[in-house]
Amino acid sequence: MSVDPAVLEGRALTKVYRMGDVDVHALRGVDLNLHAGELVVLLGASGSGKSTLLNILGGLDVPSGGTVVYRDHDLTAATERELTRYRREHVGFVFQFYNLIPSLTARENVALVTEIADDPLSPEDALGLVGLGERMDHFPAQLSGGEQQRVAIARAVAKRPDLLLCDEPTGALDYQTGIVVLEVIEAVNRELGTTTAVITHNAPVAAMADRVITLHDGRVMGEARNERRMAAKELRW
Amino acid sequence: MVRPLDRKLFRDLWRLKGQMATIALVVAAGIAAFVTLRGTHTSIQDARSAYYERQRFADVFARLERAPRSLLSRVEQVPGVSRADGRVLEPAMVPLPEVSEPLRAQVVSVGTEELQVLNQLHLRDGRWLEPGRSDEVLLLESFAVARKIKPGDRLPLVLNGKKRDVRVAGVVMSPEYVFAITAGDISPDPDRFAVMWMADEAIAATFQMEGAFNVLSVRLQPGASERAVIDALDRLLEPFGGTGAYGIGWQPSNRAIDGELAQLRSFSTVLPVIFLMVAALLVNVVLSRLVHLQRPEIATLKALGYSDFEVGFHFFELVLVILVLGAGVGVGVGGYFGNVMVDLYAVYFKFPNLSFRFDGASASAAVVISVVAALLGAFSAVQSVVSLPPAEAMRPPAPARYRRSLVDLLGLARVVGPSLHMIVRELQRRPLRTVFSALAISVSIGLMVIGGWYYDGIRELVHTQFHQAMREDVAVAFIEARPARALSDLAHTPGVLAAEGLRAVPVRFRSGHAHRDGAIFGYPEGGELRQLRDRYARLAPLPPDGVVLTDVLAEVLRVRPGDRVEVEIHEGQRGTKQLVVSGTVDDAMGLQGHMTADALARFMGETPKVNLALLRIDPTSSETIDARLKDLPYVASVTRRADLLARFESQSASMITTMSAIILLFAATITVGVVYNNARVALSIRARDLASLRVLGFTRGEISAILLGEMGLQVLLSLPLGLVFGRWLVVGIASTVDPEQWRMPVVITDRSYAIALSVALIAAVLSALLVRRRLDKLDLIGVLKTRE
Numbered sequence A: 001m002s003v004d005p006a007v008l009e010g011r012a013l014t015k016v017y018r019m020g021d022v023d024v025h026a027l028r029g030v031d032l033n034l035h036a037g038e039l040v041v042l043l044g045a046s047g048s049g050k051s052t053l054l055n056i057l058g059g060l061d062v063p064s065g066g067t068v069v070y071r072d073h074d075l076t077a078a079t080e081r082e083l084t085r086y087r088r089e090h091v092g093f094v095f096q097f098y099n100l101i102p103s104l105t106a107r108e109n110v111a112l113v114t115e116i117a118d119d120p121l122s123p124e125d126a127l128g129l130v131g132l133g134e135r136m137d138h139f140p141a142q143l144s145g146g147e148q149q150r151v152a153i154a155r156a157v158a159k160r161p162d163l164l165l166c167d168e169p170t171g172a173l174d175y176q177t178g179i180v181v182l183e184v185i186e187a188v189n190r191e192l193g194t195t196t197a198v199i200t201h202n203a204p205v206a207a208m209a210d211r212v213i214t215l216h217d218g219r220v221m222g223e224a225r226n227e228r229r230m231a232a233k234e235l236r237w
Numbered sequence B: 001m002v003r004p005l006d007r008k009l010f011r012d013l014w015r016l017k018g019q020m021a022t023i024a025l026v027v028a029a030g031i032a033a034f035v036t037l038r039g040t041h042t043s044i045q046d047a048r049s050a051y052y053e054r055q056r057f058a059d060v061f062a063r064l065e066r067a068p069r070s071l072l073s074r075v076e077q078v079p080g081v082s083r084a085d086g087r088v089l090e091p092a093m094v095p096l097p098e099v100s101e102p103l104r105a106q107v108v109s110v111g112t113e114e115l116q117v118l119n120q121l122h123l124r125d126g127r128w129l130e131p132g133r134s135d136e137v138l139l140l141e142s143f144a145v146a147r148k149i150k151p152g153d154r155l156p157l158v159l160n161g162k163k164r165d166v167r168v169a170g171v172v173m174s175p176e177y178v179f180a181i182t183a184g185d186i187s188p189d190p191d192r193f194a195v196m197w198m199a200d201e202a203i204a205a206t207f208q209m210e211g212a213f214n215v216l217s218v219r220l221q222p223g224a225s226e227r228a229v230i231d232a233l234d235r236l237l238e239p240f241g242g243t244g245a246y247g248i249g250w251q252p253s254n255r256a257i258d259g260e261l262a263q264l265r266s267f268s269t270v271l272p273v274i275f276l277m278v279a280a281l282l283v284n285v286v287l288s289r290l291v292h293l294q295r296p297e298i299a300t301l302k303a304l305g306y307s308d309f310e311v312g313f314h315f316f317e318l319v320l321v322i323l324v325l326g327a328g329v330g331v332g333v334g335g336y337f338g339n340v341m342v343d344l345y346a347v348y349f350k351f352p353n354l355s356f357r358f359d360g361a362s363a364s365a366a367v368v369i370s371v372v373a374a375l376l377g378a379f380s381a382v383q384s385v386v387s388l389p390p391a392e393a394m395r396p397p398a399p400a401r402y403r404r405s406l407v408d409l410l411g412l413a414r415v416v417g418p419s420l421h422m423i424v425r426e427l428q429r430r431p432l433r434t435v436f437s438a439l440a441i442s443v444s445i446g447l448m449v450i451g452g453w454y455y456d457g458i459r460e461l462v463h464t465q466f467h468q469a470m471r472e473d474v475a476v477a478f479i480e481a482r483p484a485r486a487l488s489d490l491a492h493t494p495g496v497l498a499a500e501g502l503r504a505v506p507v508r509f510r511s512g513h514a515h516r517d518g519a520i521f522g523y524p525e526g527g528e529l530r531q532l533r534d535r536y537a538r539l540a541p542l543p544p545d546g547v548v549l550t551d552v553l554a555e556v557l558r559v560r561p562g563d564r565v566e567v568e569i570h571e572g573q574r575g576t577k578q579l580v581v582s583g584t585v586d587d588a589m590g591l592q593g594h595m596t597a598d599a600l601a602r603f604m605g606e607t608p609k610v611n612l613a614l615l616r617i618d619p620t621s622s623e624t625i626d627a628r629l630k631d632l633p634y635v636a637s638v639t640r641r642a643d644l645l646a647r648f649e650s651q652s653a654s655m656i657t658t659m660s661a662i663i664l665l666f667a668a669t670i671t672v673g674v675v676y677n678n679a680r681v682a683l684s685i686r687a688r689d690l691a692s693l694r695v696l697g698f699t700r701g702e703i704s705a706i707l708l709g710e711m712g713l714q715v716l717l718s719l720p721l722g723l724v725f726g727r728w729l730v731v732g733i734a735s736t737v738d739p740e741q742w743r744m745p746v747v748i749t750d751r752s753y754a755i756a757l758s759v760a761l762i763a764a765v766l767s768a769l770l771v772r773r774r775l776d777k778l779d780l781i782g783v784l785k786t787r788e
């Protein structure tokens, strides 16, 4: 597989949380590139800094030190307004707890994004993509966890993002459902060519990635490239 | 297509409808208060200026003894004067057959309809006087209506001691008698005070005033100095027995209107401000909670690329909906009450067309101000969460930290038990909210106290004035002061148990540049029917020499006991003399001097005289006494204290009940808004705890007690505060009443306090019950499952 130019470049990223008198070092100098079209899996123990890193890459948070460059935009120097634009135009998020708006139906949750995006999929198409064409008018409370997560993925990809960032998308799901969700992510990455990063606790999931990055205690401990991506369907854990 | 955020808005609104509605009610009360009071103010003010302009109401007035009409052209040469008009005004009496005692009246000279110069009459019914007929009058409408007198009816009239019959040609309104009182009256009595206009020649002939006048009205040129004109007129009129000119601000009818307008103005500022502050507080409380609950949603929206502004605005829209609702209801209700108020005023203020005018500009101002207030309340609530980086907002906020409470510190934990302890800790955790909420409820109670005082204060005034200060049964006013021994005539009338005389001399008090018109009263030694009393009817000392001044008067004149004050006598042998101020008294109304009868006689250089006879009578013979009195030629009026009292009460009753009811209703919205919203927010915060307690085996009643106990403590805290606050407000409002006319007693009865407290408690209990219903339906599993 050829190495495409990096879409997103993180350099020497650090993040320190100040908790009263103690400093919590969530990131202690992380370098990481995401290349166009690749699917990266981030592994690491709980508390190793995965979420922190992903939030910084997605413009949800700012690092204490280091730089993040998206194409030719330096996100570390960006204003709040520029960060908002970055998230709005380029990034799709999927969270462990889905984070749907409970008072909006599936379709409306997706429409929340298509409203403000430039060249979005229609909410119907996006929901079709995740196989929920039939459940569009249900409220989150009327959907199972896996269905909710698929709505969240539809919402994330409806804007045709350049980056799809998923923080433990299967964390709250059983095995079967988890596989379905991973299949959707895989399909989006393949069919739309969206650069994708997936955080997981689940080592076997790493098999579906182009590249696997392991974090430990705020540092990158290892990086591996898979010869062959395994289809999500074939994953077992 | 409806934007998804708007759908979320509507669904949130629907979920929070109870809270939205109660806040909207508070906003509505504020806006309604503004629209009602300001609109009433504008309506009266506009009606007045249009009326004055159309009828060419004068700017400066003066009374004098007698001056030739030729003086008028000299008056018109005074710099600043544009027109001058001289008329004859004389006291009269109307001995109506169906009324036991003769009624007071004034007759005023008037020319032909076209030739009226100033203070033109507005013909309401009938026709103008027929030229050459001396037995026709035009009658003031308020009296005509009160006595059901129509054009064509005949009236008995005593003029200059002679009785005659006159025919009512027409019924009129006059800008001089919009509020039908004369100087020295406490309240208008339209059915006992008649004003009649008669042809010039007829009056002149009766009072030997041919070619002369005794009342001067002057209209000023634009920009002219009233002060300068008054000074010039005083010099000019001095030789003709002028008693001192005064500006429109001292014209009795106009001054009464001014006083009412000033009160409306201060109410229309204070009330809306209070309501809008409470609304802002409630918006803040409710929105803080909502935003807190929606932290993850806010974070998600931001993660999806919505800007701070878009997210913040979404919550502001919620507030805007409250405002639109509140403003709509407020403007509607305000318009309705405005009509009610103006109708009430129309009973007292006789303008040709006084109707409530909806004041669009001030209504929009009120709405804009309420938007600003509510947005201020919303801003601090929303801003803190919206400005969090999304990653942080996505994490639940740090668990609430509880500190050891007062209860712990005082070692009371064992005594109060865990439930009460939870309550105290909760209140203590949000001290500001607790304090502000308690303050808001106390404001509400305070307003209700005002409502009660409105009733009590006037009752008290009536009580002190009519029961304690005036102890006679009948007061007989003489046309002119008579020697004190004339009293024995009256005293020997069968049925009269006691008679005392009172001397009243109209004067102008002067000291330096300051001066005021008033009267000096002389009290007989050992008199019991009227004595010098302060506004609470407490007896005040009356030294044998010198004069005791109303304290407001002493302040205006800048004199103190021991100082001298100049007194211009406006009666009989005129002249100016000096008097030593021997003390001051806080009496209830008007500006007076008080002396012993002997000291006053010495001062006047006369043998003791009286102008007012005070009688105690045997009630069974009151009829015969009335008949006797009516026939006495020197009697100007006969007033029974009981009638005065009944009239005063019936007149003020409707105004007071309406005002009190409106105030109570409006004030209650605050208590409902505060208690209901606080309880809802507390429920939302504590739902999990309470559900856990239920799972542990607590009963519904027990968990309700914990939650509502919180509210109860807040309300209890606010009760004493509210009473104190109410009294404080009352003192403030009492001071907006023109102090030179009235010194309202600040008396609030236990009844008023009790009403305020009970209405607040009822409102609180009803709100609590609404929340209790929700508490009973608490979904144990649902609550425990949701993560927070």
Ligand SMILES: Nc1ncnc2c1ncn2[C@@H]1O[C@H](COP(=O)(O)OP(=O)(O)OP(=O)(O)O)[C@@H](O)[C@H]1O
Pocket (backbone or CB within 6 Å): A017, A018, A019, A024, A025, A026, A044, A045, A046, A047, A048, A049, A050, A051, A052, A053, B392, B395
């Ligand atoms: N807001 C915060 N304040 C203080 N410390 C924080 C905060 N957010 C994260 N941390 C700390 O930073 C470290 C990294 O957290 P992070 O959430 O990135 O870990 P993670 O790898 O995503 O873990 P998990 O697999 O459990 O989600 C942890 O030690 C965590 O306690």
Ligand SMILES: [Mg+2]
Pocket (backbone or CB within 6 Å): A050, A051, A052, A167
């Ligand atoms: Mg994590």
